[in-house]
Amino acid sequence: MRNRKVPEVVVRRLAIYLRVLNEVDAAGDRYISSQELGERAGVTAAQVRKDLAMFGEFGKQGVGYQAGFLRDEIARILHADRTINFAIIGAGELGTALARYTLRRYENERGYPFRLAAIFDIDENKIGQKVFSVPISHVNTLPQKVKEERIKMALLTVPASAAQETVDLAAKAGLKALLNFAPTKITAPPGMRVHNADVSLDLHQLAFFI
Amino acid sequence: MRNRKVPEVVVRRLAIYLRVLNEVDAAGDRYISSQELGERAGVTAAQVRKDLAMFGEFGKQGVGYQAGFLRDEIARILHADRTINFAIIGAGELGTALARYTLRRYENERGYPFRLAAIFDIDENKIGQKVFSVPISHVNTLPQKVKEERIKMALLTVPASAAQETVDLAAKAGLKALLNFAPTKITAPPGMRVHNADVSLDLHQLAFFI
DNA sequence: TAGATTGTTAATCGATTAACAATC
DNA sequence: TAGATTGTTAATCGATTAACAATC
Numbered sequence: 001m002r003n004r005k006v007p008e009v010v011v012r013r014l015a016i017y018l019r020v021l022n023e024v025d026a027a028g029d030r031y032i033s034s035q036e037l038g039e040r041a042g043v044t045a046a047q048v049r050k051d052l053a054m055f056g057e058f059g060k061q062g063v064g065y066q067a068g069f070l071r072d073e074i075a076r077i078l079h080a081d082r083t084i085n086f087a088i089i090g091a092g093e094l095g096t097a098l099a100r101y102t103l104r105r106y107e108n109e110r111g112y113p114f115r116l117a118a119i120f121d122i123d124e125n126k127i128g129q130k131v132f133s134v135p136i137s138h139v140n141t142l143p144q145k146v147k148e149e150r151i152k153m154a155l156l157t158v159p160a161s162a163a164q165e166t167v168d169l170a171a172k173a174g175l176k177a178l179l180n181f182a183p184t185k186i187t188a189p190p191g192m193r194v195h196n197a198d199v200s201l202d203l204h205q206l207a208f209f210i
Numbered sequence: 211m212r213n214r215k216v217p218e219v220v221v222r223r224l225a226i227y228l229r230v231l232n233e234v235d236a237a238g239d240r241y242i243s244s245q246e247l248g249e250r251a252g253v254t255a256a257q258v259r260k261d262l263a264m265f266g267e268f269g270k271q272g273v274g275y276q277a278g279f280l281r282d283e284i285a286r287i288l289h290a291d292r293t294i295n296f297a298i299i300g301a302g303e304l305g306t307a308l309a310r311y312t313l314r315r316y317e318n319e320r321g322y323p324f325r326l327a328a329i330f331d332i333d334e335n336k337i338g339q340k341v342f343s344v345p346i347s348h349v350n351t352l353p354q355k356v357k358e359e360r361i362k363m364a365l366l367t368v369p370a371s372a373a374q375e376t377v378d379l380a381a382k383a384g385l386k387a388l389l390n391f392a393p394t395k396i397t398a399p400p401g402m403r404v405h406n407a408d409v410s411l412d413l414h415q416l417a418f419f420i
Numbered sequence: 421t422a423g424a425t426t427g428t429t430a431a432t433c434g435a436t437t438a439a440c441a442a443t444c
Numbered sequence: 445t446a447g448a449t450t451g452t453t454a455a456t457c458g459a460t461t462a463a464c465a466a467t468c
Contacts, residue, residue, distance in 0.1 A: 007459075008415065015414035016395070033425065042395055045425090046461055053427060061426040062468040079417045086413070093314075097307030098409065104303075105393075105410070114413050152420045153413075177416035179409075183315075185226070185252055193419045195412055199308065199389075200315070202407055203296070203324050203363075204225035205218060206387035207289045209403045210362045217435075243449065255449090256437055263451060271450040272444040 010051050011078070016041045017048070018074045022111050026068035033064040080113040087145070087154040087175075089166055091121035091129075091136045094181055095157030099131040117149040118142075122162075139166070143173040153177035160184035167194065220261050221288070226251045227258070228284045232321050236278035243274040290323040297355070297364040297385075299376055301331035301339075301346045304391055305367030309341040327359040328352075332372075349376070353383040363387035370394035377404065 020040045024032060034045040034052075041048070052058055052065075055077050059065040075081040088095045088102075099119055105112050119131060120139040129136050137145060145151065156178055158166050163182040170178060171189035178194045180186055183201075188194040230250045234242060244255040244262075251258070262268055262280075265287050269275040285291040298305045298312075309329055315322050329341060330349040339346050347355060355361065366388050368376050373392040380388060381399040388404045390396055393411075398404040 006418075009459080011415050011418045012411055014418075015411045018414070019393070019395075035425085040395070044461070046463095047459095049425090049427065050460080057427070059426050060468055061466070062424045064425065077418070078414050079420060080414060084413075084417050084420070093307050093310045097303050100303045102409070112410070113417070114410070153416050155409075176420045179412050179416060183229070185229075185250070193416065195416060197407065197409065197412055199312070199365075199407065200322070200324070201222055201225045202389050202405055203294075204228070204288050204290060205221050206363050206389060206403065206405055207294050207323070208216075208221045208224075208287070210289060210294070210386045219435080245449085254437070256439095257435095259449090259451065260436080267451070269450050270444055271442070272448045274449065 006054060010054060013041065013043060013047070013051055014074055014078055016043075017051075018071065018078060018080065021067055021071035021074065024067050024071075026071055028066075028068070030067040031060075031064040032067045032070070034059070037065070075111070075113075080111075082113065083115050084113050084153070085115050085117040085149050085151045087118045087120060087142075087149075087151050088116060089120045089139065089142070089154050089156050089170065090158035090162075091119050091123075091126050091131070092157060092159075095119070095121075095155070096131055098155055098157065098181075099134065103132050103134065117151050118145045120145075139169070142169065146173045146175060151175065153179070156180045156182060156186075158182060167192070216264060220264060223251065223253060223257070223261055224284050224288055226253075227261075228281065228288060228290065231277055231281035231284065234277050234281075236281055238276075238278070240277040241270075241274040242277045242280070244269070247275070285321070285323075290321075292323065293325050294323050294363070295325050295327040295359050295361045297328045297330060297352075297359075297361050298326060298367060299330045299349065299352070299364050299380065300367035300369075300372075301329050301333075301336050301341070302367060302369075305329070305331075305365070306341055308365055308367065308391075309344065313342050313344065327361050328355045330355075349379070352379065356383045356385060361385065363389070366390045366392060366396075368392060377402070 034048040038045040038048045058070050058073055088099050102116050106115050116134055119134055119136045120142055121136050122139050126136045127138050154175055160182045163184050163186050167186050171192045180194055180196050183198050244258040248255040248258045268280050268283055298309050312326050316325050329344055329346045330352055331346050332349050336346045337348050364385055370392045373394050373396050377396050381402045390404055390406050393408050
């Protein structure tokens with residue numbers, strides 16, 4: 001795909017459009033205009049059309065977009081048309097909570113594509129414990145599990161001090177993308193994509209406007 | 211302050227600079243150039259200078275920025291030079307984990323300004339339980355607690371279905387900013403600022419690049 | 421057909437990067 | 445003074461918005 005040229009912000013909005021379309025009744029004759037989709041997603045109609053235009057032509061002039069069809073197309077674009085296996089590395093407070101949270105959503109939410117396939121930690125006392133049905137494995141079994149379970153990405157919830165080495169290890173094991181919750185800057189090895197989900201940066205950003 | 215004109219992305223980078231400066235030994239003669247600060251923060255030197263220029267002149271030509279001084283100035287700009295009280299609304303899995311996580315950081319991290327002052331839920335069974343030393347209060351005591359504890363912002367970790375009404379309630383109680391973890395679009399009432407910290411959007415964004 | 425809405429091109433806006441005079 | 449680095453202006457880049465011909 002033309003990945004290199006798609007701005008991150010467009011991908012993020014596609015994910016929002018997908019959510020809106022999942023909420024909408026997508027029966028056969030349900031058409032949605034860029035206007036309506038934009039309103040529900042919180043962006044302009046022009047933006048919606050521009051974003052979609054990056055990937056093809058999905059609408060009919062004078063009518064709009066068939067909701068079910070557009071939903072499926074966007075899901076395909078985002079690779080959300082199939083199960084995506086991911087891991088959580090770091091079974092501390094935050095990692096464990098995110099494990100429960102994502103497992104529950106995978107169970108209960110129609111179309112939620114993200115399946116937690118493994119949890120890793122380094123603490124021997126935690127190894128073998130389960131979060132719901134998913135056991136905590138030692139981080140040195142990561143390469144093996146990644147293969148077995150076809151894991152493609154991970155949430156990183158280790159302490160800041162262990163973040164970079166864990167990233168390098170995850171890259172070696174073949175992971176392609178990583179969502180970093182550790183409050184530290186990490187450098188993505190070639191071939192790996194890292195996003196930051198750093199609560200304290202968000203808090204600072206909010207506090208500025210108080 | 212000139213809040214209205216400061217781009218969000220600049221505020222976010224200031225928070226990163228602050229973190230870098232907190233890591234650096236900020237003794238009296240420790241000067242840091244825009245070059246070095248930029249490298250450590252992952253941005254260009256020009257960007258660092260441009261960002262800082264929005265708020266004043268903090269450096270000396272030919273020398274750089276005195277690290278301790280710049281740290282204090284940025285902390286002041288971000289309002290991180292004093293304790294900022296915040297609440298968590300929604301004591302589910304994620305809310306409770308974030309409570310523990312932030313309480314621990316406040317205890318252990320020098321200069322971490324965010325203090326969790328209250329936790330709210332609607333479930334009678336949870337009211338009165340504590341997360342470390344912070345009791346869970348009923349959400350209908352929120353206005354009162356906001357006043358008592360001078361709470362300025364909150365993390366929103368309620369179910370998606372309850373998100374919007376909770377936002378409205380929080381705004382009425384006087385909260386100025388809110389970090390939304392619920393996987394749904396919420397509309398900020400006038401005078402309130404809302405950020406989204408939606409894990410599933412992040413996951414979608416990562417999955418696209420796999 | 422008439423009205424509506426797409427897909428796309430052009431205009432605008434804003435943020436980043438480059439360059440350099442000022443000055444420590 | 446000579447070398448280094450700031451603060452700021454100008455150039456570039458990219459994303460958003462507006463406008464409209466194509467067409468359902």
